[in-house]
Amino acid sequence: MDKTSRDVIARLVGFDTVSRHSNMALIDWVRNYLAGLGVESRLVPNEDGSKANLYATIGPMAEGGVVLSGHTDVVPVDGQAWDTDPFTLVERDGKLYGRGTADMKSFSAIALALVPEMLAANLKRPIHLALSYDEEIGCFGAPFMIQRMVQELPPVGAVIVGEPTSMGVVLAHKGCYALRTTVTGHEVHSSQVNRGVSAVMVAARLATFVADMMAENKAAADPASPFDPPYTTLHVGTINGGTALNIMAKRCDFLWDIRTVTGDDWRTYLNRFQAFCDTLLPEMSAISPDCGIVTEVLAGAPGLAPDPQGRAAQLVHALTGRNDTTVVAYGAEAGQFQEAGYSTVMCGPGSIDQAHQANEFIEIDQVTACERFLRGLITRLSA
Template identity: 65%
Template sequence: MKPQSLEMITRLVGFDTVSRNSNLELIHYVRDYLATHGVQSHLVASPDGAKANLFATVGPQVEGGVVLSGHTDVVPVDGQPWTTDPFTVTEKDGRLYGRGTCDMKAFTAVGLAMVPDFIARGLKRPIHFALSYDEEIGCFGAPSMIDRLVSDIPKPSAVIVGEPTSMRSIVAHKGIAVLRTTVIGHEAHSSQVQRGVSAVMTAARLVAFIEDMMAENKANADPGCTFVPPYTTLHVGVMQGGTAVNIISRACTFSWDIRTLPGDDWHTYLTRFQAFANTLLPAMQAISPQASITTEVLADAPPLQDQGGEAQELVFDLCGHRHTDVVPYAAEAGQFQERGFDVVLCGPGSIDQAHQPDEYIDIEQVSACEQFMEKLADRLAN
C-alpha cells in the first residue's frame, strides 16, 4: 500500500458523512485537492443544498474514457460496539479499521491519490470521477449527477462502480424499492373489540401477506439462478403502532423493501399488496369511515442486468481473470445502466465487513486496487 493511498483513505474516513449529515466538507476537500492539480470539479447540489455530488475529469475531453464512481455517505455507527474510533483510520494486523474503509471510501481514495500519476502519464482518454451522496438510504443522489454526466462529458466507454467486491467483476445486482405503509384504525377499549378497528392487527395481516408473497417466490425460485437468495425478497424492517395494551390501536406504520431480481418488477408486488389491502377496508370502514391503508414509495433503484459489454471486458483485463459474480444488494450501477452507460461493479474490500462494527479493509485489497488503477492508467495512456 502506497503512503499516499493511506493518507487519502485517512482523510476521507475522517469526514463523518453518515447519511443524516452533510457531505459538503468531504466534497469541498476533494474539490480543493483536485484544483491543486489543475483539475476542475463540478458540483451538483441536493435540492436543499445540504449535500452535493461531484464529478471531475482528469485528461482530455474525449470519448472512450472511464468513470470511477463511488458514494461518499456511510451508514451510522450508533449502538455498534466499536473498539476503535470509527472516524479515525486504525491500522492493525494487516487491516485498516474505520467506517467507510470498506464501503466504500478506499476505492475513491486510491483513485484520488493517483491523480498526480494519472496526469503525469499523459492520458489519451480521460478518467472521470463521479462521487455521490445518499446512496446508503436509497440511491437518491446519483440520478442528478448522472444527468449531468450524460449532458456534460464525452461518452465514456465504461463506468466502474467501486463497491466492495474483493476486486471481482460483479455483472448484476438486485434492485430495491423502499415503501412505508400507514394503517389508520379506530380507538376503543380493548374489551370492546366490536367498536374499534385495530391498526396494529390490520398491519399484522398486511405484513403476513408480504411474507406470503416472498414465500411464493422462494417456492418457485429458478434453481439455476446465481443470486443468493435466488428470488425477489420482501422484508418488513420497522413497525410502530399502538399506545397501550388495553387500547385498540388507532395507527400503525411499517416500512418494507422489495429487492427485485433483474427482470422482475416491484410494482407487481405493490399492486397485489394494494389489492389485498382493499379487501380489508370494507370491514374497517363499516366501523369507522375514516379508517384507511396508504402506502408511499420512499426509494426506487433499478437492478443491474448482465449485458456483457466493454466495461466487463475492461475489468477482466485489469483484474487478469474472467470470473464474474452477482450480488443481492442494490447499488447505483443500475441507475447508470438505465441511462445507457456500460457499467460493472469492482472495488476493494468485502461486503461481509460493510455496515459492521469495526468495519475494515485488508491492506492487500488496497494494494490490489492500486495495481488495478495503474493498469487502467496504462491502458488509457496508450
Template identity: 50%
Template sequence: MTASAQAGQRHTPLEMLARLVAFDTVSDKSNLPLIDFVEAYLTGWGVPSVRFPNAKGDKAALFATIGPQDRGGVVLSGHTDVVPVTGQAWSRDPFTLHVENGRAYGRGAVDMKGFLALGLALVPDFLAADLKTPIHLFLSYDEEVTCLGVVDGIAAMGKTLPRPRAVIVGEPTSLDICDAHKGVRTFQTVIKGFAAHSSKPQLGASAVHAGALLAAELDHMAEDAEQRLDASGRFDPPYDTVHIGSFHGGIARNILADHSEILWEIRTLPTSDPEAGPARFAAVSDKAQARMRATAPSAAIETLMTSDVPGLAPEPGSEAERLAMRLSGRNHTIAVSYATEAGHFQHAGLATVVCGPGSIDQAHQPDEYITLEQLQAGEAFMRKLMAECRG
C-alpha cells in the first residue's frame, strides 16, 4: 500500500510501528520513503509539516505541529535511522514486525521507532483534544552516525518555526527521565608516510610507526582520564573514555608503510572540557609529523573530527524535567553514558530531557524488541501529555 493510501487513516501504535519498521532506514540509506509516508499521513489529518533535507537531498528531517501554530509547545523528538543488521543472527526478518510473547520484534522497534509510532498514532487524538499548547513532532536522521540530522531544524526554532517550551527526546529509557549524558567526538587520523626498504629506514618514513606512537598516546590519555572521577557518581564508568576502534596500515613486513589510519573517539562527562583531549592529541601529532619529515618531507598527519555530539548537562527544575516527571510518575532522574541528540537541543537553549519507552539493553541487538507493556506505558505517557496541553 502506498504512503498516500494511508492518509487520513487511524492506526494503533502497534500498527504504526509495523509500518515504520518496514522501512529499511539503516543510516547509510535514504530515509525519504519513511518521510514520504509520514508526511502523507499527517497531510491526511490536515497537519502541515516542514522538511529539512540534507545537503545531498537523499535524507530529510520532518517537523510538524498539532495544535496552535503561533506558539511553542512540547517537542517529541526521535530519529528515523537505525543501525545495520548485517552480520547479526536474526531469527526473523528484521524489517517485518513480529509480535510474540508480549514483545514486538524488528529493527528499530525500541531504538527508536516505538516512540515515533506512539506520537504518530495519537495524532487524531491530539487533534480532537483542542490543544491549547501545541505538540510538535520532530523526526530526524543520521542519529546513529553523526547526530547532525536535527541541527537544521533546531536552528529554525524561534525563526521560521515556533520556539518550543520543552523537548522530550524519546530514546529508550524505560520511561525514566534522563537529564544527563556524556558527549562524544569521533575522529579519523590519516597518516601519510613514505615507502622505502625496511633495511634503510632513513630513506622513508613509516606511517605505521607514527600511528603506533599516536595510538600509544591515546592509550595514555585513556589511563589519565580514569584518574579524574566524576564527583556526582551518576555515570558508569564515572570518567571520560578514550577508545580506538580501528587501526590499520602497511602492505608488507619489509616495506615502510606509506599509509595508516586510526579511527578513535572521546566520550566526555558534561563537566569535562571537550577541547582538552583533542588538543593534547594534536600536540603529540605535530611532534610525530616533524619526526617523519626529518627523513620524508612529504609526510603528513591529518585528523578530521567526523562527529561532535554535545553532552547533556543536568538542569534541575527545568520545564522539561518537571513535565516529564508529571507524565511518567517519576520523582528522580538518571544519567547515561551513551550520547543522544538532546545535547544539541540544550545547546540551543531549550529545556530538554531524554525519556522514552523500552530498554536500551535491547537496542542494536539481533532480534531487537520492545515489550507491549512498555508500548502501553508509552501511550499512557502520551495521553497524559495530551491532557496537559489541553489546559
C-alpha cells in the first residue's frame, strides 16, 4: 500500500536519531521500504558501523539527474519543555509536531512517499535520494557519501538540499568550523601567583581575543551583505577549568566556532588566534615548560557560495515559480556538495524558526507545497 507523506513523516520522526545515537534503525527502515518498491539503495557506513549514509537512484542511470539531500540526525530534546512526546507525530491546528518535523525529516519523508509516483512516471533523468548522518554536529557523514556518489553516479545536474527554507530559494549559507582550545597552566596556591600560571585566566584572555576579532568584523561589515549578521562571526560556547578558588588552574578548555561569510577564509582567524597564543607562551613557559596552548579543529563545513545562474538555482526557480532568493547564516551539507563540483541550492519545507525548539512543528501547508514542488520535478525529469 502506498504511504502518504504524513505516514512517512510519522515513521521517520518515530526514530530517535539524536546525533549521539545510532541512525541505523531509520536507515534500515528506509532501505526496506525502497526495496519493497524495487529500488536498490547503497549504504556508506561510519567506521564502527553504528551509523550510515544511504543513497538510492530512481530512474535510469543517466546524466542530468537531481539529488534530493537530507540529514537523518536531529538535535537533543534534553531540558526542553515539550507538550507531547517529541518522537511521536502529533497533528494539531494544521501543524505536525515532533522532533525533526522542520529540521529536516519532512523533506526526506515527502520524497520517500513520492517514490511510487517517480517509478510510475517513466523518468528520463533520475532522482537520487541522499540521506546523511551527523549533520547537526559537524556535517561529518555527508562527505563520505558525496565521494561515493561522485565516483559511482553519472554526472548530476543539480543538488537540492531540503533544509527548512519555507520553500524559498537559498543560494548561500555560511561556512562553519568548530574548534577546541586547551590551555595547560601551572598549579600553585593562589597566594603565590608569581610562581604559577592560571589556565583559566589565560583562556579568558584568549576568549576575549576571539570576541575582539568578531568586533572588528562587525565594525567593517559590508551593509550590502545579504547575511544576517552581515559578517563572519566568532563565538565561545563553553569554557571549563579550574579546581578551587585558591588554586591557580592547571587546565582550562573552551569550545568556539567560526561562521564565515562568502569569500572569507576561516583559516585567517585561526592563524591570527595562534599568533596571539604565541605572544603569551614565553611568559607561561618561563614559569614552567609544561605550560602550553593547543587548538584542535573538531569539525568544518564549507559555506555554499551563491551561483544564481547555476543549473540548481534555475531549476528551483522554475519549480517554485519564485524569483526571489535569500541566504542563511546556519551551515549545512550544501557547501560540501558544491565543493565536490555539484550545482547546489537549498530549498525545503518548514521554517528554521521552529528548528531545535521545544514543540518543533511544520505546517501542513508546507508539506503540501513540497509535494507540489517534487511532483513538478518528477514531471520535468520525465519530459
